[in-house]
Amino acid sequence: MNKGRLLAAGIAVATLLLLVIGTMWPVTSAVAYAGGGQGDLLVAPSTPEAAANDLGTQIRLHAWDKAYSSLANKAEFTQDQFIHDLTGYALSLRTYATLDGFEVQPLHQTANDADMIMKLRWSTVVGTFEDKRNVHATRSGDHWAVNWPIVPEQHVPPQVIPVNYLRWDVITSGSGDDWGAQDVEAPHVRIVDMHPVNRADGVVVMGELLNEDVIPAYVSVRSTLLAKNGSVLDSEGSFDMISHTLLPKQVTPFVIRFPGVDLSDVASIRMQPLSVLVSASADPVIEVLNQQYNAPPGASLTGQLSNQSGQTVNVAHVISSFYDKNGQLIWVAGQYIDRALQPQTPVDFHISVPEDIARNVNTERTVVSTYVLGGSL
Amino acid sequence: MGWRSVIKRFFVLACSLTLPLASAAAQQATVHLEPQQLHGSRPIEKQTEAAVIRDYLAAWESMQSALNLNQPTLLDTNFVGPALDKLTGTIGDQASLGIHVRYQERSHDLQFVFYSPEGSSIQLIDTVEYDEQVLDHDKVLATKPLRQRYLVVLTPSEVRWRVRLFQADTQ
Amino acid sequence: MTPPPSVTAGSAFAIPTTGSGKAALYIVGPAQAVRRDVDLGQPASFAAGVLYNAGHYVVLLTGDSVADTAELDVVPAPQPETLGFLAKPSRLPVGTPNGISGAIYIFDAYHNLITKPLPATLELSNASGIVQTRTVTTLNGLAWTEMNSAEKEGTVKFVARVGNISSTRIIDQVPGDPCAITISAAPANGKLLVQTAPVHDCSGNAIPDGTIVTFTETYNNMQTTVDVPLKQGVARVTMPAYKGSKISAASGVVAGNEILWGGGQ
Known part of the structure; x- marks a missing residue:
């Protein structure tokens, strides 16, 4: 009995001692x-x-x-x-x-x-x-x-920024079986460029999608890789590597990744652009300023985003397409801007380009998709 | 009951289940395709033609099962709109009358007659030869061999063509 | 049992029977199933609205002393009641030959497809009146036609008419691609105000507001791009004023002119 008490007391003391040592x-x-x-x-x-x-x-x-x-x-x-x-x-x-x-x-x-x-x-x-x-x-x-090198809040001078909102609203016929009923059909979109490349981590299918209609479209692209025997190797969507809301005549790049697939196994690629009619606003307009391609080593595209509207843009996603001297699309990359875009206040962006591709880059093009609290992407 | 008796009963049961199936398989309907008579509407690509025939024959199978088992949910995959409404109504009628009907088709003679320019509907005429067997529970009330011309309109859905109009041409 | 060879959908009819005793009479087909208890020797009566789905039916009389089968056709009512009108597309560019298609399925009051040939009229009209008309006779219950979209933008009514039944759809004829994009630049508060001339398609229709024009300014190795929506017919943007910079504009697949900015000279 006494031995047991002694052991318990010993364990308690040792635990306390270790706690103190561990903390100090x-x-x-x-x-x-x-x-x-x-x-x-x-x-x-x-x-x-x-x-x-x-x-x-x-x-x-x-x-x-x-x-x-x-x-x-x-x-x-x-x-x-x-x-x-x-x-x-x-x-x-x-x-x-x-x-x-x-x-x-x-x-x-x-x-x-x-x-x-x-x-x-x-x-x-x-x-x-x-x-x-x-x-x-x-x-x-x-x-x-x-x-601490504090980055102070950018104060926008008090002013009135006139914005003549252009907005499209949609009234649909409802969710029932509407065969033969009056409805408004989906926007017409078209893939105007598509280019698959083999990378170390798999196949990357990139391209550009044009909204050729006169109304805004919510878009995405799905791609299916087919083997030589016609079987499906993999099917993936563009997820966030696309500007989902496309205004009339707007072009967005897109990227679809197929990890673990080798391009030599691919016989054909089936592309499926999807478009849905959505309510949308033409604002905010984001200007891409001083866009500069920095040649390798450490190739990158840098520039600034300037929010020309009067509202705060909470999330901005920059997506850039890179072309070779023949105008062929060779790479698409993007960057999310971690800070909100205040009106008229430029914010830097920096997009890295892989070294092997960077050598062939001749021109580039950048689009920005935005999310505004209470609005839509 | 000895184990021999159990095996014997199992064998009888297995035969009673498999023989009708084998018989049904043996009675696989023949399908004949007439040349298209599209009257100037959009030509039908071979791939689309094959898909429509496949889905239409699948619709017949689901209709047979649904009307035999009085299970309207079996129609949902292959029928839509008025065709679905009418067949569902028929199953409701059959169930309330305590009958079910077996349709066993022997042949389909198909002819495409319209494909809308924007691809939203296809019309075909099917001259079907089939047996219609009316049963009150398990009692066969009548079996009638029939030959009938059906007007069928199919519309595309996400993954298949579904029958939207299905009507015997009685005019 | 001697049923009539055919009855009109939804009409009243009777099937005479012979013999004596009780029996059940069934009318069964994929479109409908009905039953009547009958006193043999008396006709089995069906009131209006009982058998209303067009189709081919098996009629069977069954009882202790009788087992008889026959066939019966139910034909659609001759009077059209509703039209299934598929007008496509709801929106198309101006000047598209055979761009508008209309298909009509004609139904009776019980939604049976009327397969008897009927004359149908399809007409396109705008605010000034009817612009195109076609009269087509139905075949297998269907009439269809194709029409051209106009050269001028605007909505048109697409009306299908059979007898005194009609159905209307609205078709939006929208401008096509920009025919040309012309830009000009002027200094403004140390920057450059770049704007397009009013943008039209090749038929002279104004490109709708909201259409994106992409402005690109290239200076040395730097580039500034901005997607600007047309507002009140023009796209306008303020860009950096670099002497010697090149400024261009494009909308979709249509490119405009290029300006070499010489500092306002």
């Missing part, structure tokens, strides 16, 4: 599992990297109070501004993003100052995006603190 001097990997930092959460950071790591961990854990209070330059902005800098001032992809991970790269350090790059990898419903910040850290006594 946590193992790095355990911290990473808990939140991703590399430093000691309870001890003031003794290096600039540790300060940046602690900040990243707190951002990841949404510990906004701790993150904000750890900053060296917090007097320059409020905690709300700090949070909105990271999560977006208006509803955008950032609003519901989670920080998947981060990386700190030291650039320069003296006894009291350090410059680093913080790469924050955010995860959203449409994929990941990277937020790169050049941060400056300063030493104060025996610990370091980060100066």
Whole structure:
């Protein structure tokens, strides 16, 4: 009996001791599992990297109070501004993003100052995006603190932006069997270009779709790969790699991916464009400014989006087509803009192009599809 | 009951189930296709023609089953609109009268007579030879061999052509 | 039992019987099934509206002392009551030969297809009156025709008429592709205001507002593109003013002229 009590007491003491040790001097990997930092959460950071790591961990854990209070330059902005800098001032992809991970790269350090790059990898419903910040850290006594490079909210000057809305509304005949009844048929759309390519991860079918009608269309494209014996190898849709709402005479690129399929196994490709009549608005108009193709190495297409309307565009998706010198479509790529587009306020975009394709790029074309809260894509 | 008796009963049951099926298979209807008489409407591509014939014969099969078993849901795949409404009504009539009807077709003589320019309907004439057997539960009330000309209009749905109008031409 | 060889859909009729005793009379076909209890020797009467689906029926009389079968045709009522009118398409470009098609199926009051030949009229009319008319005789219950769309945009009424029954559909004749796109540019507050001349199709119809015109400005290796909808007949956009830049416009597969911006000279 006495032995049992002694054992229980011993286990309790040992557990308590381990808890204290684990909290005061946590193992790095355990911290990473808990939140991703590399430093000691309870001890003031003794290096600039540790300060940046602690900040990243707190951002990841949404510990906004701790993150904000750890900053060296917090007097320059409020905690709300700090949070909105990271999560977006208006509803955008950032609003519901989670920080998947981060990386700190030291650039320069003296006894009291350090410059680093913080790469924050955010995860959203449409994929990941990277937020790169050049941060400056300063030493104060025996610990370091980060100066957060806040991106202030863009204030649009008070003004009246006249928008003569063009809008199409649709009245349909209902869901019943309407054979022979008056109805409005689906918009006429046409695939004006299609090009399959073999990539390391499978076949990519890309092309362009034209709304040749006088009414807006909600479009998508389905592609079916057929083997030499006529059997179906795979059938996939364009999903989000297309601008779904096409106004009259508008052209959208599209991409359909077939992972794990080799083009040499494909005898023919069946393309099926789908169009549905939808209510739509001609606004907002998004201007693609200063679009520039940057040749390899590190080939990319960069530019800016400018929202010419007076409303905030919550999500913008840039899709670019790349052509060779014969005008043949050779690549389609896209990027979601993680911040909302404020009226008249340019926002940068950057689309990478694979090196092997980049060498053949001669011209490019960019379209932007938008989502406005309360509107439609 | 010994195991020999069980096997014997099973054998009798199996024969009673398989023989009518074998008989039905043996009585597979012949299908003859007359040259199209489209009167200037859109020509029918071979692929479309084959698909329409396949779906129309499938519609006959489902109609036979539905009217024999008094199960209107069997019609849903192959019939639509007025044809579906009328056949569903007939099944309701049969069920309330306590009868069911077996239609066993012997031959179809098909001729396409119209294909709408935009492809939304196809009309064909089918001269069918079939037996109509009326049963009150399991009692055969009458069996009548018939030869009848049917006017059929089919319209395309997502995956198949469905019979929209199905009417014996009595005029 | 001697049923009439044919009866009109929905009409009253009787089937005389012979003999004595009780029996059941069935009229069965894919289109309908009815039954009457009969006193043999008396006619089996069917009131109007009982047997109404056109078709071929087996008539059978069954009882303790009788088993007889016959055939009966139910023919559609001669008077058209409804039209199944398939007018396609609901929208098409102007100047399309045989672009409009109309098919009419003629039904009686019980939705039986009337297969007896009947004259049917199909006519297209706009606000100024009838523009095209065709008279067609039905064959196998169907009449159909094709017509051209007009050169001028606008809606037309497509009317199918059989006897005093008619059915109307609205067809929207819309402009075709732009015939030409002409753009001009002018400086505006340090930028460049680029706009199209009013855009028309090759028949002179104004291209509808909302149609997208894509403006492209190329300067050195940089390019600015913007998709702009036509508003009040023209597309207008403000673009960067780079001396020596080239500006062009296109709508769908139609390209317009190119401007070389020389700084306003």
